[in-house]
Amino acid sequence: MATPTLDKTDKAEAGFADSPFIMATFRIRRFNPEVSDEAQWQDFQIEIDPKERVLDALHKIKWELDGTLTFRRSCAHGICGSDAMRINGKNRLACKTLIKDINPDKPITVEAIKGLTVLKDLVVDMDPFFQAYHDVMPFLITKGNEPTRERLQSPEDRERFDDTTKCILCAACTSSCPVFWNDGQYFGPAAIVNAHRFIFDSRDEAGEQRLEILNDRDGVWRCRTTFNCTDACPRGIEVTKAIQEVKRALITRRF
Amino acid sequence: MQIHKYDTVIVGAGGAGMRAAIESTKRSRTAVLTKLYPTRSHTGAAQGGMAAALANVEEDNWEWHTFDTIKGGDYLVDQDAAEILAKEAIDAVLDLEKMGLPFGRTPEGRIDQRRFGGHTRSHGEAPVRRACYSGDRTGHMILQTLYQNCVKEGVEFFNEFYVLDQLITEVDGVKKSAGVVAYELATGEIHVFQAKSVIYASGGTGKFFKVTSNAHTLTGDGQAACYRRGLPLEDMEFFQFHPTGIWRMGILLTEGARGEGGILRNKDGERFMEKYAPVMKDLASRDVVSRSIYTEIREGRGCGPAGDHVYLDLTHLPPEQLDAKLPDITEFARTYLGIEPYTDPIPIQPTAHYAMGGIPTNVEGEVLADNTTVVPGLYAAGEVACVSVHGANRLGTNSLLDINVFGKRSGIAAAEYATKSDFVELPENPGQLVAEQVERLRNSTGTERVADLRTELQECMDANVMVFRTEQTIKTAVAKIAELRERYLNVSIQDKGKRFNTDLLEAIELGNLLDLAEVMAVSALARKESRGGHYREDYPNRDDVNFMRHTMAYREVAADGAESIRLDYKPVVTTRYQPMERKY
Structure with missing residues (x-):
């Protein structure tokens, strides 16, 4: 039963075996207020395996060409949420984007995510983003006495909010949202996603309070359903759907 | 230079740091200094589960868990500590559930449990379902839940602050912790934090290997800060190589994949683990499985044109099961390898994963200055520490457990110590060492590049002190590390600025890796036996x-400034389990 699966030529191996390096141009939006008040584009040409990540390319540039290039990163496989950036005009994680998937025949543009203040190169001020997250009370709130053992929750109830538990707070969604670009007061998709995670958790008893917070003028009603957030989410969360569910809960008061 | 005063300072905001912070913030004025935003920590990359003998799905008890932990650690585990770990596991899981962690559930609504390597019923009879999990995102859920509760408790974070020095003051002949020195990434400013208690929870040091599941930021900063101030490091030769990293990249594919029924196969399609571990098969402990994989590769049964990997086969599992239980790792295979795990086996190789060794502590998290003397006011928890609950090889799911049990214990102990103690006077010019280090790197005109030295170090470590070691390979590593340390004095950086100077921080991190790699290699050279992860x-x-016995490595500085490593040993605490031959 096992051997048939092994007869297939392993796709990854086939790829790695004849991995031709290519020349790729990375056009990076640079900004360092210690040097200049103006941001500018800078091109870097590097030889790289197209199956590598954009993060690998940025490292190659930083380590071999220009040590001043500055960006955040940590886990390098799409879990920590450090390296959201705008790559070819779309928000993605640099560590989850392979070069071959973004047409390296043309210059690949890399710039900081939008709507948050750029501090240096690809590094933005994340504090407003985390403040919005804090404002939705992102923690389980329960009443009454604590049970001795775990609270019970059926697999169906657990499944109800599974999608929004995946959020890694990378800000790819919020910084892809045109409403947020124009008005930084808007909570933004990520905060709503994290409110959703608790509103639809059967153990939580503060759904009404959270809904009132999101009923605010800077809350869910600002969403214009452009789906940018859903497209941007590197975790595949249906962000717009979650926002819609919160809107519906506000109308029906059922959640 | 700014000076801050807090009762308790916690270094690191992964699972252990945040679990400690939740306790210490309730009891004392606490600051958490973290080089990453808290939710970026590598706890989030843990996948498969957290062990606790809840007995929700089948008979189990903490005594079996204790035994498995000790046997898994090849009898280098301190047995009193392992017993605490296994006993307190149950409350640690229930605490997290009450904090909101979305565990997977049984049809009855209880926390569901799955099988994991080395966890057995009745002292090795058969695998037991002990790992509490949330899909293959258990670490992510723990990190998020702990952060959520830090928000709830109003924990004070200093984000992107790199702790680079541990301050120690001698009072009446006793070395006491006085605080730490941190570098603020955003501004380049140096901050001194005077604190009654300091807890290190800064994680591991896996980045001295090339193929590793560790984040770029896991550079052993906490271990290095303590070691440079004369404190010992325990059992550094013991490093875990996780059997299933994505081939060449090292990205972790959870052991939960084998817990769900996944099978390792060689190029002939043979389920080779049956030969090496007749009872536990693919769920033998990680050191055993990693050695078996390399034995297959060495004997010519590896896969691919170079025969340098084996397969993790999930193709016989229903797609619905993969989607429900292993969504992230199947996506990793698709994203990074272009492979569909429903139909194709995944090429894997062992990946450097976890440091069993670290800063020695007792079961309250208090750091030891030698085999018995506590450093008042200094604590450590999580991967940075060595309690030792993992001995020579950690069982899967025991690290998420470790950070919760000993994070909580150290948080309570540190805060209680702080409330009944006075501040220890800071040494003169407390920020001097860090200021000099930063200035030296910023002004250096040397010709060596950080990235080159780091690559050479990683290649040397992979080649010489990985799964298989000999006197010759370890000596090769020792010599190479010495050469790299010499060349490190001649590195220069390109970014001379103050603002977000990650170029500078990478250089400092490399210095930490070099120091710790040397300790690891020297400790490994002296241990003329095979035990757990050290083969x-x-x-x-x-x-x-x-x-x-535990290795205790100390940094010695001669009168002429020459540095060396002195090795000493510490007895293992044995309570009720006498060493036996280890079979799976």
């Missing part, structure tokens, strides 16, 4: 007569 081909057997 010496020239000494293939465990030697309980000479080596059932």
Whole structure:
């Protein structure tokens, strides 16, 4: 039963075996207020395996060409949420984007995510983003006495909010949202996603309070359903759907 | 230079740091200094589960868990500590559930449990379902839940603050912790934090290997800060190589994949683990599985044109099961390898994963200055620490457990110590060492590049002190590390600025890696036996007569400034389990 699966030529191996390096141009939006008040584009040409990540390319540039290039990163496989950036005009994680998937025949543009203040190169001020997250009370709130053992929750109830538990707070969604670009007061998709995670958790008893917070003028009603957030989410969360569910809960008061 | 005063300072905001912060913030004025935003920590990359003998799905008890932990650690585990770990596991899981962690559930609504390597019923009879999990995102859920509760408790974070020095003041002949020195990434400013208690929870040091599941930021900063101030490091030769990293990249594919029924196969399609571990098969402990994989590869049964990997086969599992239980790792295979795990096996190889060794502590998290003397006011928890609950090899799911049990314990102990103690006077010019280090790197005109030295270090470590070691390979590593340390004095950086100077921080991190790599290699050279994750081909057997003891490595500085490593040993605490031959 096992051997048939092994007869297939392993796709990854086939790829790695004849991995031709290519020349790729990375056009990076640079900004360092210690040097200049103006941001500018800078091109870097590097030889790289197209199956590598954009993060690998940025490292190659930083380590071999220009040590001043500055960006955040940590886990390098799409879990920590450090390296959201705008790559070819779309928000993605640099560590989850392979070069071959973004047409390296043309210059690949890399710039900081939008709507948050750029501090240096690809590094933005994340504090407003985390403040919005804090404002939705992102923690389980329960009443009454604590049970001795775990609270019970059926697999169906657990499944109800599974999608929004995946959020890694990378800000790819919020910084892809045109409403947020124009008005930084808007909570933004990520905060709503994290409110959703608790509103639809059967153990939580503060759904009404959270809904009132999101009923605010800077809350869910600002969403214009452009789906940018859903497209941007590197975790595949249906962000717009979650926002819609919160809107519906506000109308029906059922959640 | 700014000076801050807090009762308790916690270094690091992964699972252990945040679990400690939740306790210490309730009891004392606490600051958490973290080089990453808290939710970026590598706890989030843990996948498969957290062990606790809840017995929700089948008979289990904490005594079996204790035994498995000790046997898994090849009898280098301190047995009193392992018992605490296994006993307190149950409350640790229930605490997290009450904090909101979305565990997977049984049809009855209880926390569901799955099988994991080395966890057995009745002292090795058969695998037991002990790992509490949330899909293959258990670490992510723990990190998020702990952060959520830090928000709830109003924990004060200093984000992107790199702790680079531990301050110690001698009071009446006793070395006491006085605080830490941190570098603020955003501004380049140096901050001194005077604190009654300091807890290190800064994680591991896996980045001295090339193929590793560790984040770029896991550079052993906490271990290095303590070690440079004369404190010992325990059992640094013991490093875990996780059997299933994505081939060449090292990205972790959870052991939960084998817990769900996944099978390792060689190029002939053979389920080779049956030969090496007849009872536990693919769920033998990680050191055993990693050695088995490399034995297959060495004997010519590896896969691919170069025969340098084996397969993790999930193709016989229903797609619905993969989607429900292993969504992230199947996506990793698709994203990074272009492979569909429903139909194709995944190429894997062992990946450097976890440091069993670290800063020695007792079961309250208090750091030891030697085999018995506590450093008042200094604590450590999580991967940075060595309690030792993992001994020579950690069982899967025991690290998420460790950070919760000993994070909580150290948080309570540190805060209680702080409330009944006075501040210790800071040493003169407390920020001097860090200021000099930063200035030296910023002004250096040397010709060596950080990235080159780091690559050479990683390649050397992979080649010489990985799964198989011999006196010759370790000596090669020791010599190479010495050369790299010499060349490190001649590195220069390109970014001379103050603002977000990650170029500078990478140089400092490399210095930490070099120091710790040297400790690891020297400790490994002296341990002339094979035990757990430390396998010496020239000494293939465990030697309980000479080596059932912990290594304690100290940095010595001679009058002329020459540095060396002094090795000492510490007895293993044995309570009720006498060493036996280890079979799976």
